[in-house]
Amino acid sequence: MPSSVPRHFSGLVAIVTGAGSGIGRATAVALAESGARVLGVGRRQAALAETARAHDGIAVLPVDVRADGAAGRVVSTAVQRWGRLDLLVNNAGAASLMSLADTDHATITDLFDLNVTAPSLLAHAALPHLRETSGAIVNVSSTYGHRPLAGGAHYAATKSALEQLTRSWALELAAEGVRVNAVAPGPTETEALAAAGLPPEDVRRVRAAERERVPTGRVAVPEDIADWIVRVADPRGAFVTGQVLTVDGGLELS
Ligand SMILES: NC(=O)c1ccc[n+]([C@@H]2O[C@H](COP(=O)([O-])OP(=O)(O)OC[C@H]3O[C@@H](n4cnc5c(N)ncnc54)[C@H](OP(=O)(O)O)[C@@H]3O)[C@@H](O)[C@H]2O)c1
Known part of the structure:
Protein backbone atom coordinates (compact mmCIF):
# COMPACT_ATOMS: atom_id res chain seq x y z
CA MET A 1 0.00 0.00 0.00
CA PRO A 2 1.39 3.46 -0.89
CA SER A 3 2.14 5.17 2.44
CA SER A 4 0.95 8.52 1.00
CA VAL A 5 -2.72 7.45 0.91
CA PRO A 6 -4.60 8.96 3.88
CA ARG A 7 -6.47 6.23 5.76
CA HIS A 8 -9.79 8.03 6.21
CA PHE A 9 -11.69 4.71 6.07
CA SER A 10 -9.76 2.94 8.82
CA GLY A 11 -12.10 0.66 10.78
CA LEU A 12 -14.89 1.07 8.22
CA VAL A 13 -16.52 -1.65 6.13
CA LEU A 31 -11.17 2.06 -0.47
CA ALA A 32 -8.87 -0.68 0.83
CA GLU A 33 -5.86 1.59 0.39
CA SER A 34 -7.76 4.18 2.44
CA GLY A 35 -8.10 1.69 5.29
CA ALA A 36 -11.51 0.09 4.63
CA ARG A 37 -12.28 -3.58 4.69
CA VAL A 38 -14.08 -4.25 1.43
CA LEU A 39 -16.41 -6.98 0.23
CA GLY A 40 -16.20 -7.08 -3.58
CA VAL A 41 -19.13 -8.65 -5.37
CA GLY A 42 -19.58 -9.87 -8.95
CA ARG A 43 -20.36 -13.01 -10.93
CA ARG A 44 -16.93 -14.04 -12.25
CA GLN A 45 -14.89 -15.75 -9.55
CA ALA A 46 -11.57 -15.41 -11.41
CA ALA A 47 -12.06 -11.68 -11.97
CA LEU A 48 -12.92 -11.18 -8.30
CA ALA A 49 -9.89 -13.21 -7.23
CA GLU A 50 -7.67 -10.84 -9.23
CA THR A 51 -9.26 -7.87 -7.42
CA ALA A 52 -8.68 -9.57 -4.05
CA ARG A 53 -5.01 -10.11 -4.93
CA ALA A 54 -4.60 -6.34 -5.26
CA HIS A 55 -5.04 -5.69 -1.52
CA ASP A 56 -5.28 -7.67 1.74
CA GLY A 57 -8.26 -5.60 2.83
CA ILE A 58 -10.46 -6.99 0.05
CA ALA A 59 -12.58 -10.14 0.41
CA VAL A 60 -14.86 -11.27 -2.40
CA LEU A 61 -18.21 -12.98 -2.88
CA PRO A 62 -19.23 -14.40 -6.26
CA VAL A 63 -22.92 -13.64 -6.65
CA ASP A 64 -25.35 -12.42 -9.28
CA VAL A 65 -26.89 -9.35 -7.65
CA ARG A 66 -30.16 -10.00 -9.54
CA ALA A 67 -30.66 -13.42 -7.96
CA ASP A 68 -33.40 -14.05 -5.39
CA GLY A 69 -32.02 -13.37 -1.92
CA ALA A 70 -28.72 -11.96 -3.25
CA ALA A 71 -28.98 -8.61 -1.47
CA GLY A 72 -29.46 -10.19 1.95
CA ARG A 73 -26.62 -12.63 1.30
CA VAL A 74 -24.21 -9.89 0.27
CA VAL A 75 -24.97 -7.68 3.27
CA SER A 76 -24.94 -10.50 5.82
CA THR A 77 -21.60 -11.76 4.45
CA ALA A 78 -19.98 -8.38 5.11
CA VAL A 79 -21.62 -7.92 8.51
CA GLN A 80 -20.87 -11.45 9.73
CA ARG A 81 -17.25 -11.09 8.64
CA TRP A 82 -16.52 -7.64 10.06
CA GLY A 83 -19.41 -6.82 12.41
CA ARG A 84 -20.59 -3.63 10.76
CA LEU A 85 -21.35 -1.89 7.47
CA ASP A 86 -20.51 1.73 6.68
CA LEU A 87 -20.73 2.03 2.91
CA LEU A 88 -22.56 0.46 -0.02
CA VAL A 89 -21.24 1.26 -3.50
CA ASN A 90 -23.88 0.23 -6.04
CA ASN A 91 -21.55 0.00 -9.03
CA ALA A 92 -22.53 -3.21 -10.86
CA GLY A 93 -24.37 -2.22 -13.98
CA ALA A 94 -24.54 -2.69 -17.70
CA ALA A 95 -25.27 -0.67 -20.80
CA SER A 96 -27.34 -1.77 -23.71
CA LEU A 97 -27.66 -0.09 -27.07
CA MET A 98 -31.23 -0.54 -28.29
CA SER A 99 -33.14 1.76 -30.58
CA LEU A 100 -36.88 2.16 -30.14
CA ALA A 101 -37.38 0.22 -33.36
CA ASP A 102 -35.47 -2.73 -31.88
CA THR A 103 -36.87 -2.52 -28.36
CA ASP A 104 -37.84 -5.81 -26.73
CA HIS A 105 -39.30 -6.79 -23.39
CA ALA A 106 -36.43 -9.00 -22.19
CA THR A 107 -33.74 -6.33 -22.71
CA ILE A 108 -35.77 -3.71 -20.85
CA THR A 109 -36.43 -6.10 -17.96
CA ASP A 110 -32.78 -7.23 -17.75
CA LEU A 111 -31.50 -3.65 -17.71
CA PHE A 112 -33.90 -2.52 -15.01
CA ASP A 113 -33.26 -5.67 -12.93
CA LEU A 114 -29.53 -4.98 -12.86
CA ASN A 115 -29.33 -1.17 -12.88
CA VAL A 116 -32.37 -0.30 -10.73
CA THR A 117 -33.91 -3.25 -8.86
CA ALA A 118 -30.67 -4.84 -7.61
CA PRO A 119 -29.24 -1.57 -6.21
CA SER A 120 -32.61 -0.90 -4.57
CA LEU A 121 -32.69 -4.27 -2.83
CA LEU A 122 -29.05 -3.96 -1.78
CA ALA A 123 -29.76 -0.52 -0.29
CA HIS A 124 -32.82 -1.98 1.47
CA ALA A 125 -30.77 -4.83 2.95
CA ALA A 126 -27.94 -2.49 3.95
CA LEU A 127 -30.14 0.14 5.57
CA PRO A 128 -30.45 -1.24 9.14
CA HIS A 129 -26.65 -1.47 9.32
CA LEU A 130 -26.06 1.94 7.72
CA ARG A 131 -28.45 3.45 10.29
CA GLU A 132 -26.26 2.05 13.06
CA THR A 133 -23.04 3.49 11.62
CA SER A 134 -24.40 6.73 10.09
CA GLY A 135 -23.16 5.21 6.87
CA ALA A 136 -23.49 6.07 3.20
CA ILE A 137 -24.60 4.80 -0.18
CA VAL A 138 -22.91 5.79 -3.43
CA ASN A 139 -24.77 4.85 -6.60
CA VAL A 140 -22.88 4.76 -9.89
CA SER A 141 -24.91 6.53 -12.56
CA SER A 142 -23.72 7.92 -15.92
CA THR A 143 -23.62 11.19 -17.81
CA TYR A 144 -26.62 9.62 -19.56
CA GLY A 145 -28.54 9.54 -16.30
CA HIS A 146 -29.26 13.20 -16.98
CA ARG A 147 -28.62 13.54 -20.73
CA PRO A 148 -30.48 11.84 -23.57
CA LEU A 149 -28.83 8.94 -25.39
CA ALA A 150 -30.15 8.26 -28.87
CA GLY A 151 -30.04 4.51 -29.42
CA GLY A 152 -29.64 3.83 -25.71
CA ALA A 153 -32.83 5.23 -24.21
CA VAL A 178 -27.41 8.12 6.31
CA ARG A 179 -26.08 9.90 3.22
CA VAL A 180 -26.93 8.90 -0.35
CA ASN A 181 -25.06 10.33 -3.34
CA ALA A 182 -24.25 9.30 -6.89
CA VAL A 183 -21.19 9.58 -9.10
CA ALA A 184 -21.97 9.83 -12.80
CA PRO A 185 -19.00 8.80 -14.94
CA GLY A 186 -18.49 9.87 -18.51
CA PRO A 187 -16.77 7.55 -21.00
CA THR A 188 -14.34 5.36 -19.07
CA GLU A 189 -11.87 2.78 -20.38
CA THR A 190 -13.40 -0.46 -19.02
CA GLU A 191 -15.00 -3.70 -20.21
CA ALA A 192 -18.44 -2.03 -20.33
CA ALA A 208 -12.15 7.27 -30.51
CA ALA A 209 -15.37 9.21 -31.10
CA GLU A 210 -15.76 9.80 -27.34
CA ARG A 211 -12.17 11.03 -27.07
CA GLU A 212 -12.97 13.61 -29.75
CA ARG A 213 -16.01 14.83 -27.80
CA VAL A 214 -14.58 15.03 -24.27
CA PRO A 215 -13.32 18.59 -23.73
CA THR A 216 -10.34 17.42 -21.65
CA GLY A 217 -9.26 15.29 -24.61
CA ARG A 218 -9.26 11.80 -23.11
CA VAL A 219 -11.66 9.24 -21.76
CA ALA A 220 -11.37 8.42 -18.07
CA VAL A 221 -9.47 5.52 -16.57
CA TRP A 228 -14.40 10.54 -6.69
CA ILE A 229 -16.49 7.65 -5.38
CA VAL A 230 -14.10 7.52 -2.42
CA ARG A 231 -14.25 11.29 -1.92
CA VAL A 232 -18.05 11.34 -2.02
CA ALA A 233 -18.17 8.41 0.42
CA ASP A 234 -15.60 9.94 2.78
CA PRO A 235 -17.18 10.40 6.24
CA ARG A 236 -15.63 13.88 6.37
CA GLY A 237 -18.18 14.87 3.70
CA ALA A 238 -21.01 14.48 6.23
CA PHE A 239 -22.96 17.51 4.96
CA VAL A 240 -23.23 16.32 1.34
CA THR A 241 -26.23 14.21 0.47
CA GLY A 242 -28.59 13.76 -2.47
CA GLN A 243 -25.99 14.93 -4.99
CA VAL A 244 -25.09 13.53 -8.39
CA LEU A 245 -21.46 14.34 -9.19
CA THR A 246 -20.64 14.06 -12.87
CA VAL A 247 -17.04 13.01 -13.54
CA ASP A 248 -16.73 13.22 -17.32
CA GLY A 249 -13.96 15.61 -18.31
CA GLY A 250 -16.56 18.27 -19.12
CA LEU A 251 -18.53 16.15 -21.62
CA GLU A 252 -21.91 17.27 -20.34
CA LEU A 253 -20.95 20.91 -20.88
CA SER A 254 -20.32 20.43 -24.58
N1 LIG B 1 -17.31 2.62 -18.66
C1 LIG B 1 -18.06 3.67 -18.92
O1 LIG B 1 -17.82 4.38 -19.91
C2 LIG B 1 -19.20 4.04 -17.99
C3 LIG B 1 -19.79 5.29 -18.15
C4 LIG B 1 -20.83 5.66 -17.32
C5 LIG B 1 -21.27 4.79 -16.33
N2 LIG B 1 -20.68 3.59 -16.17
C6 LIG B 1 -21.19 2.70 -15.11
O2 LIG B 1 -20.12 2.31 -14.28
C7 LIG B 1 -20.45 1.08 -13.64
C8 LIG B 1 -19.27 0.12 -13.76
O3 LIG B 1 -19.08 -0.21 -15.12
P1 LIG B 1 -17.63 -0.38 -15.77
O4 LIG B 1 -17.51 0.68 -16.80
O5 LIG B 1 -16.58 -0.50 -14.74
O6 LIG B 1 -17.85 -1.73 -16.62
P2 LIG B 1 -17.44 -3.23 -16.34
O7 LIG B 1 -15.97 -3.36 -16.31
O8 LIG B 1 -18.23 -4.02 -17.33
O9 LIG B 1 -17.99 -3.49 -14.86
C9 LIG B 1 -19.28 -3.89 -14.55
C10 LIG B 1 -19.15 -4.90 -13.42
O10 LIG B 1 -20.46 -5.29 -12.99
C11 LIG B 1 -20.45 -6.69 -12.76
N3 LIG B 1 -21.77 -7.21 -12.97
C12 LIG B 1 -22.50 -7.17 -14.12
N4 LIG B 1 -23.65 -7.82 -13.96
C13 LIG B 1 -23.64 -8.30 -12.68
C14 LIG B 1 -24.55 -9.07 -11.93
N5 LIG B 1 -25.71 -9.48 -12.45
N6 LIG B 1 -24.23 -9.39 -10.65
C15 LIG B 1 -23.07 -8.98 -10.11
N7 LIG B 1 -22.17 -8.23 -10.77
C16 LIG B 1 -22.46 -7.91 -12.05
C17 LIG B 1 -19.47 -7.25 -13.79
O11 LIG B 1 -18.85 -8.45 -13.33
P3 LIG B 1 -19.39 -9.91 -13.73
O12 LIG B 1 -19.65 -9.88 -15.20
O13 LIG B 1 -18.30 -10.82 -13.31
O14 LIG B 1 -20.62 -10.08 -12.90
C18 LIG B 1 -18.42 -6.15 -13.88
O15 LIG B 1 -17.33 -6.39 -13.01
C19 LIG B 1 -21.74 0.57 -14.32
O16 LIG B 1 -22.84 0.85 -13.48
C20 LIG B 1 -21.80 1.40 -15.59
O17 LIG B 1 -23.13 1.58 -16.06
C21 LIG B 1 -19.64 3.18 -16.98
Missing part, protein backbone atom coordinates in the same frame (compact mmCIF):
# COMPACT_ATOMS: atom_id res chain seq x y z
CA ALA A 14 -17.67 -1.27 2.53
CA ILE A 15 -19.47 -3.36 -0.07
CA VAL A 16 -18.61 -2.69 -3.72
CA THR A 17 -20.67 -4.43 -6.41
CA GLY A 18 -19.15 -5.13 -9.81
CA ALA A 19 -15.72 -5.33 -8.17
CA GLY A 20 -14.26 -7.81 -10.67
CA SER A 21 -13.37 -5.18 -13.26
CA GLY A 22 -13.28 -1.53 -14.26
CA ILE A 23 -14.62 1.13 -11.93
CA GLY A 24 -15.68 -1.39 -9.28
CA ARG A 25 -12.24 -2.97 -9.03
CA ALA A 26 -10.54 0.44 -8.87
CA THR A 27 -13.01 1.53 -6.17
CA ALA A 28 -12.46 -1.61 -4.07
CA VAL A 29 -8.69 -1.06 -4.25
CA ALA A 30 -8.94 2.68 -3.50
CA HIS A 154 -33.42 2.42 -21.77
CA TYR A 155 -29.86 2.51 -20.42
CA ALA A 156 -30.30 6.27 -19.91
CA ALA A 157 -33.69 5.63 -18.28
CA THR A 158 -32.20 3.16 -15.77
CA LYS A 159 -29.49 5.63 -14.76
CA SER A 160 -32.04 8.42 -14.56
CA ALA A 161 -34.07 6.21 -12.22
CA LEU A 162 -30.95 5.60 -10.12
CA GLU A 163 -30.39 9.36 -9.82
CA GLN A 164 -33.97 9.87 -8.62
CA LEU A 165 -33.60 7.03 -6.14
CA THR A 166 -30.44 8.77 -4.92
CA ARG A 167 -32.20 12.08 -4.29
CA SER A 168 -35.34 10.52 -2.79
CA TRP A 169 -33.45 8.18 -0.44
CA ALA A 170 -31.16 11.05 0.58
CA LEU A 171 -34.18 13.07 1.65
CA GLU A 172 -35.82 10.08 3.33
CA LEU A 173 -32.70 9.20 5.35
CA ALA A 174 -31.03 12.56 6.01
CA ALA A 175 -32.44 12.93 9.52
CA GLU A 176 -31.06 9.49 10.41
CA GLY A 177 -27.54 10.44 9.33
CA LEU A 193 -18.75 -1.70 -24.11
CA ALA A 194 -17.56 -5.25 -24.72
CA ALA A 195 -19.97 -6.45 -22.01
CA ALA A 196 -22.74 -4.62 -23.91
CA GLY A 197 -21.97 -6.88 -26.88
CA LEU A 198 -19.93 -4.51 -29.09
CA PRO A 199 -17.24 -6.21 -31.19
CA PRO A 200 -13.66 -4.94 -30.59
CA GLU A 201 -13.55 -2.76 -33.72
CA ASP A 202 -16.77 -1.03 -32.65
CA VAL A 203 -15.37 -0.51 -29.13
CA ARG A 204 -12.31 1.18 -30.66
CA ARG A 205 -14.50 3.34 -32.92
CA VAL A 206 -16.81 4.42 -30.07
CA ARG A 207 -13.88 5.23 -27.75
CA PRO A 222 -11.31 3.63 -13.78
CA GLU A 223 -9.12 5.26 -11.12
CA ASP A 224 -10.40 8.73 -12.15
CA ILE A 225 -13.91 7.64 -11.22
CA ALA A 226 -12.95 5.55 -8.17
CA ASP A 227 -11.15 8.54 -6.70
Whole structure:
Protein backbone atom coordinates (compact mmCIF):
# COMPACT_ATOMS: atom_id res chain seq x y z
CA MET A 1 0.00 0.00 0.00
CA PRO A 2 1.39 3.46 -0.89
CA SER A 3 2.14 5.17 2.44
CA SER A 4 0.95 8.52 1.00
CA VAL A 5 -2.72 7.45 0.91
CA PRO A 6 -4.60 8.96 3.88
CA ARG A 7 -6.47 6.23 5.76
CA HIS A 8 -9.79 8.03 6.21
CA PHE A 9 -11.69 4.71 6.07
CA SER A 10 -9.76 2.94 8.82
CA GLY A 11 -12.10 0.66 10.78
CA LEU A 12 -14.89 1.07 8.22
CA VAL A 13 -16.52 -1.65 6.13
CA ALA A 14 -17.67 -1.27 2.53
CA ILE A 15 -19.47 -3.36 -0.07
CA VAL A 16 -18.61 -2.69 -3.72
CA THR A 17 -20.67 -4.43 -6.41
CA GLY A 18 -19.15 -5.13 -9.81
CA ALA A 19 -15.72 -5.33 -8.17
CA GLY A 20 -14.26 -7.81 -10.67
CA SER A 21 -13.37 -5.18 -13.26
CA GLY A 22 -13.28 -1.53 -14.26
CA ILE A 23 -14.62 1.13 -11.93
CA GLY A 24 -15.68 -1.39 -9.28
CA ARG A 25 -12.24 -2.97 -9.03
CA ALA A 26 -10.54 0.44 -8.87
CA THR A 27 -13.01 1.53 -6.17
CA ALA A 28 -12.46 -1.61 -4.07
CA VAL A 29 -8.69 -1.06 -4.25
CA ALA A 30 -8.94 2.68 -3.50
CA LEU A 31 -11.17 2.06 -0.47
CA ALA A 32 -8.87 -0.68 0.83
CA GLU A 33 -5.86 1.59 0.39
CA SER A 34 -7.76 4.18 2.44
CA GLY A 35 -8.10 1.69 5.29
CA ALA A 36 -11.51 0.09 4.63
CA ARG A 37 -12.28 -3.58 4.69
CA VAL A 38 -14.08 -4.25 1.43
CA LEU A 39 -16.41 -6.98 0.23
CA GLY A 40 -16.20 -7.08 -3.58
CA VAL A 41 -19.13 -8.65 -5.37
CA GLY A 42 -19.58 -9.87 -8.95
CA ARG A 43 -20.36 -13.01 -10.93
CA ARG A 44 -16.93 -14.04 -12.25
CA GLN A 45 -14.89 -15.75 -9.55
CA ALA A 46 -11.57 -15.41 -11.41
CA ALA A 47 -12.06 -11.68 -11.97
CA LEU A 48 -12.92 -11.18 -8.30
CA ALA A 49 -9.89 -13.21 -7.23
CA GLU A 50 -7.67 -10.84 -9.23
CA THR A 51 -9.26 -7.87 -7.42
CA ALA A 52 -8.68 -9.57 -4.05
CA ARG A 53 -5.01 -10.11 -4.93
CA ALA A 54 -4.60 -6.34 -5.26
CA HIS A 55 -5.04 -5.69 -1.52
CA ASP A 56 -5.28 -7.67 1.74
CA GLY A 57 -8.26 -5.60 2.83
CA ILE A 58 -10.46 -6.99 0.05
CA ALA A 59 -12.58 -10.14 0.41
CA VAL A 60 -14.86 -11.27 -2.40
CA LEU A 61 -18.21 -12.98 -2.88
CA PRO A 62 -19.23 -14.40 -6.26
CA VAL A 63 -22.92 -13.64 -6.65
CA ASP A 64 -25.35 -12.42 -9.28
CA VAL A 65 -26.89 -9.35 -7.65
CA ARG A 66 -30.16 -10.00 -9.54
CA ALA A 67 -30.66 -13.42 -7.96
CA ASP A 68 -33.40 -14.05 -5.39
CA GLY A 69 -32.02 -13.37 -1.92
CA ALA A 70 -28.72 -11.96 -3.25
CA ALA A 71 -28.98 -8.61 -1.47
CA GLY A 72 -29.46 -10.19 1.95
CA ARG A 73 -26.62 -12.63 1.30
CA VAL A 74 -24.21 -9.89 0.27
CA VAL A 75 -24.97 -7.68 3.27
CA SER A 76 -24.94 -10.50 5.82
CA THR A 77 -21.60 -11.76 4.45
CA ALA A 78 -19.98 -8.38 5.11
CA VAL A 79 -21.62 -7.92 8.51
CA GLN A 80 -20.87 -11.45 9.73
CA ARG A 81 -17.25 -11.09 8.64
CA TRP A 82 -16.52 -7.64 10.06
CA GLY A 83 -19.41 -6.82 12.41
CA ARG A 84 -20.59 -3.63 10.76
CA LEU A 85 -21.35 -1.89 7.47
CA ASP A 86 -20.51 1.73 6.68
CA LEU A 87 -20.73 2.03 2.91
CA LEU A 88 -22.56 0.46 -0.02
CA VAL A 89 -21.24 1.26 -3.50
CA ASN A 90 -23.88 0.23 -6.04
CA ASN A 91 -21.55 0.00 -9.03
CA ALA A 92 -22.53 -3.21 -10.86
CA GLY A 93 -24.37 -2.22 -13.98
CA ALA A 94 -24.54 -2.69 -17.70
CA ALA A 95 -25.27 -0.67 -20.80
CA SER A 96 -27.34 -1.77 -23.71
CA LEU A 97 -27.66 -0.09 -27.07
CA MET A 98 -31.23 -0.54 -28.29
CA SER A 99 -33.14 1.76 -30.58
CA LEU A 100 -36.88 2.16 -30.14
CA ALA A 101 -37.38 0.22 -33.36
CA ASP A 102 -35.47 -2.73 -31.88
CA THR A 103 -36.87 -2.52 -28.36
CA ASP A 104 -37.84 -5.81 -26.73
CA HIS A 105 -39.30 -6.79 -23.39
CA ALA A 106 -36.43 -9.00 -22.19
CA THR A 107 -33.74 -6.33 -22.71
CA ILE A 108 -35.77 -3.71 -20.85
CA THR A 109 -36.43 -6.10 -17.96
CA ASP A 110 -32.78 -7.23 -17.75
CA LEU A 111 -31.50 -3.65 -17.71
CA PHE A 112 -33.90 -2.52 -15.01
CA ASP A 113 -33.26 -5.67 -12.93
CA LEU A 114 -29.53 -4.98 -12.86
CA ASN A 115 -29.33 -1.17 -12.88
CA VAL A 116 -32.37 -0.30 -10.73
CA THR A 117 -33.91 -3.25 -8.86
CA ALA A 118 -30.67 -4.84 -7.61
CA PRO A 119 -29.24 -1.57 -6.21
CA SER A 120 -32.61 -0.90 -4.57
CA LEU A 121 -32.69 -4.27 -2.83
CA LEU A 122 -29.05 -3.96 -1.78
CA ALA A 123 -29.76 -0.52 -0.29
CA HIS A 124 -32.82 -1.98 1.47
CA ALA A 125 -30.77 -4.83 2.95
CA ALA A 126 -27.94 -2.49 3.95
CA LEU A 127 -30.14 0.14 5.57
CA PRO A 128 -30.45 -1.24 9.14
CA HIS A 129 -26.65 -1.47 9.32
CA LEU A 130 -26.06 1.94 7.72
CA ARG A 131 -28.45 3.45 10.29
CA GLU A 132 -26.26 2.05 13.06
CA THR A 133 -23.04 3.49 11.62
CA SER A 134 -24.40 6.73 10.09
CA GLY A 135 -23.16 5.21 6.87
CA ALA A 136 -23.49 6.07 3.20
CA ILE A 137 -24.60 4.80 -0.18
CA VAL A 138 -22.91 5.79 -3.43
CA ASN A 139 -24.77 4.85 -6.60
CA VAL A 140 -22.88 4.76 -9.89
CA SER A 141 -24.91 6.53 -12.56
CA SER A 142 -23.72 7.92 -15.92
CA THR A 143 -23.62 11.19 -17.81
CA TYR A 144 -26.62 9.62 -19.56
CA GLY A 145 -28.54 9.54 -16.30
CA HIS A 146 -29.26 13.20 -16.98
CA ARG A 147 -28.62 13.54 -20.73
CA PRO A 148 -30.48 11.84 -23.57
CA LEU A 149 -28.83 8.94 -25.39
CA ALA A 150 -30.15 8.26 -28.87
CA GLY A 151 -30.04 4.51 -29.42
CA GLY A 152 -29.64 3.83 -25.71
CA ALA A 153 -32.83 5.23 -24.21
CA HIS A 154 -33.42 2.42 -21.77
CA TYR A 155 -29.86 2.51 -20.42
CA ALA A 156 -30.30 6.27 -19.91
CA ALA A 157 -33.69 5.63 -18.28
CA THR A 158 -32.20 3.16 -15.77
CA LYS A 159 -29.49 5.63 -14.76
CA SER A 160 -32.04 8.42 -14.56
CA ALA A 161 -34.07 6.21 -12.22
CA LEU A 162 -30.95 5.60 -10.12
CA GLU A 163 -30.39 9.36 -9.82
CA GLN A 164 -33.97 9.87 -8.62
CA LEU A 165 -33.60 7.03 -6.14
CA THR A 166 -30.44 8.77 -4.92
CA ARG A 167 -32.20 12.08 -4.29
CA SER A 168 -35.34 10.52 -2.79
CA TRP A 169 -33.45 8.18 -0.44
CA ALA A 170 -31.16 11.05 0.58
CA LEU A 171 -34.18 13.07 1.65
CA GLU A 172 -35.82 10.08 3.33
CA LEU A 173 -32.70 9.20 5.35
CA ALA A 174 -31.03 12.56 6.01
CA ALA A 175 -32.44 12.93 9.52
CA GLU A 176 -31.06 9.49 10.41
CA GLY A 177 -27.54 10.44 9.33
CA VAL A 178 -27.41 8.12 6.31
CA ARG A 179 -26.08 9.90 3.22
CA VAL A 180 -26.93 8.90 -0.35
CA ASN A 181 -25.06 10.33 -3.34
CA ALA A 182 -24.25 9.30 -6.89
CA VAL A 183 -21.19 9.58 -9.10
CA ALA A 184 -21.97 9.83 -12.80
CA PRO A 185 -19.00 8.80 -14.94
CA GLY A 186 -18.49 9.87 -18.51
CA PRO A 187 -16.77 7.55 -21.00
CA THR A 188 -14.34 5.36 -19.07
CA GLU A 189 -11.87 2.78 -20.38
CA THR A 190 -13.40 -0.46 -19.02
CA GLU A 191 -15.00 -3.70 -20.21
CA ALA A 192 -18.44 -2.03 -20.33
CA LEU A 193 -18.75 -1.70 -24.11
CA ALA A 194 -17.56 -5.25 -24.72
CA ALA A 195 -19.97 -6.45 -22.01
CA ALA A 196 -22.74 -4.62 -23.91
CA GLY A 197 -21.97 -6.88 -26.88
CA LEU A 198 -19.93 -4.51 -29.09
CA PRO A 199 -17.24 -6.21 -31.19
CA PRO A 200 -13.66 -4.94 -30.59
CA GLU A 201 -13.55 -2.76 -33.72
CA ASP A 202 -16.77 -1.03 -32.65
CA VAL A 203 -15.37 -0.51 -29.13
CA ARG A 204 -12.31 1.18 -30.66
CA ARG A 205 -14.50 3.34 -32.92
CA VAL A 206 -16.81 4.42 -30.07
CA ARG A 207 -13.88 5.23 -27.75
CA ALA A 208 -12.15 7.27 -30.51
CA ALA A 209 -15.37 9.21 -31.10
CA GLU A 210 -15.76 9.80 -27.34
CA ARG A 211 -12.17 11.03 -27.07
CA GLU A 212 -12.97 13.61 -29.75
CA ARG A 213 -16.01 14.83 -27.80
CA VAL A 214 -14.58 15.03 -24.27
CA PRO A 215 -13.32 18.59 -23.73
CA THR A 216 -10.34 17.42 -21.65
CA GLY A 217 -9.26 15.29 -24.61
CA ARG A 218 -9.26 11.80 -23.11
CA VAL A 219 -11.66 9.24 -21.76
CA ALA A 220 -11.37 8.42 -18.07
CA VAL A 221 -9.47 5.52 -16.57
CA PRO A 222 -11.31 3.63 -13.78
CA GLU A 223 -9.12 5.26 -11.12
CA ASP A 224 -10.40 8.73 -12.15
CA ILE A 225 -13.91 7.64 -11.22
CA ALA A 226 -12.95 5.55 -8.17
CA ASP A 227 -11.15 8.54 -6.70
CA TRP A 228 -14.40 10.54 -6.69
CA ILE A 229 -16.49 7.65 -5.38
CA VAL A 230 -14.10 7.52 -2.42
CA ARG A 231 -14.25 11.29 -1.92
CA VAL A 232 -18.05 11.34 -2.02
CA ALA A 233 -18.17 8.41 0.42
CA ASP A 234 -15.60 9.94 2.78
CA PRO A 235 -17.18 10.40 6.24
CA ARG A 236 -15.63 13.88 6.37
CA GLY A 237 -18.18 14.87 3.70
CA ALA A 238 -21.01 14.48 6.23
CA PHE A 239 -22.96 17.51 4.96
CA VAL A 240 -23.23 16.32 1.34
CA THR A 241 -26.23 14.21 0.47
CA GLY A 242 -28.59 13.76 -2.47
CA GLN A 243 -25.99 14.93 -4.99
CA VAL A 244 -25.09 13.53 -8.39
CA LEU A 245 -21.46 14.34 -9.19
CA THR A 246 -20.64 14.06 -12.87
CA VAL A 247 -17.04 13.01 -13.54
CA ASP A 248 -16.73 13.22 -17.32
CA GLY A 249 -13.96 15.61 -18.31
CA GLY A 250 -16.56 18.27 -19.12
CA LEU A 251 -18.53 16.15 -21.62
CA GLU A 252 -21.91 17.27 -20.34
CA LEU A 253 -20.95 20.91 -20.88
CA SER A 254 -20.32 20.43 -24.58
N1 LIG B 1 -17.31 2.62 -18.66
C1 LIG B 1 -18.06 3.67 -18.92
O1 LIG B 1 -17.82 4.38 -19.91
C2 LIG B 1 -19.20 4.04 -17.99
C3 LIG B 1 -19.79 5.29 -18.15
C4 LIG B 1 -20.83 5.66 -17.32
C5 LIG B 1 -21.27 4.79 -16.33
N2 LIG B 1 -20.68 3.59 -16.17
C6 LIG B 1 -21.19 2.70 -15.11
O2 LIG B 1 -20.12 2.31 -14.28
C7 LIG B 1 -20.45 1.08 -13.64
C8 LIG B 1 -19.27 0.12 -13.76
O3 LIG B 1 -19.08 -0.21 -15.12
P1 LIG B 1 -17.63 -0.38 -15.77
O4 LIG B 1 -17.51 0.68 -16.80
O5 LIG B 1 -16.58 -0.50 -14.74
O6 LIG B 1 -17.85 -1.73 -16.62
P2 LIG B 1 -17.44 -3.23 -16.34
O7 LIG B 1 -15.97 -3.36 -16.31
O8 LIG B 1 -18.23 -4.02 -17.33
O9 LIG B 1 -17.99 -3.49 -14.86
C9 LIG B 1 -19.28 -3.89 -14.55
C10 LIG B 1 -19.15 -4.90 -13.42
O10 LIG B 1 -20.46 -5.29 -12.99
C11 LIG B 1 -20.45 -6.69 -12.76
N3 LIG B 1 -21.77 -7.21 -12.97
C12 LIG B 1 -22.50 -7.17 -14.12
N4 LIG B 1 -23.65 -7.82 -13.96
C13 LIG B 1 -23.64 -8.30 -12.68
C14 LIG B 1 -24.55 -9.07 -11.93
N5 LIG B 1 -25.71 -9.48 -12.45
N6 LIG B 1 -24.23 -9.39 -10.65
C15 LIG B 1 -23.07 -8.98 -10.11
N7 LIG B 1 -22.17 -8.23 -10.77
C16 LIG B 1 -22.46 -7.91 -12.05
C17 LIG B 1 -19.47 -7.25 -13.79
O11 LIG B 1 -18.85 -8.45 -13.33
P3 LIG B 1 -19.39 -9.91 -13.73
O12 LIG B 1 -19.65 -9.88 -15.20
O13 LIG B 1 -18.30 -10.82 -13.31
O14 LIG B 1 -20.62 -10.08 -12.90
C18 LIG B 1 -18.42 -6.15 -13.88
O15 LIG B 1 -17.33 -6.39 -13.01
C19 LIG B 1 -21.74 0.57 -14.32
O16 LIG B 1 -22.84 0.85 -13.48
C20 LIG B 1 -21.80 1.40 -15.59
O17 LIG B 1 -23.13 1.58 -16.06
C21 LIG B 1 -19.64 3.18 -16.98
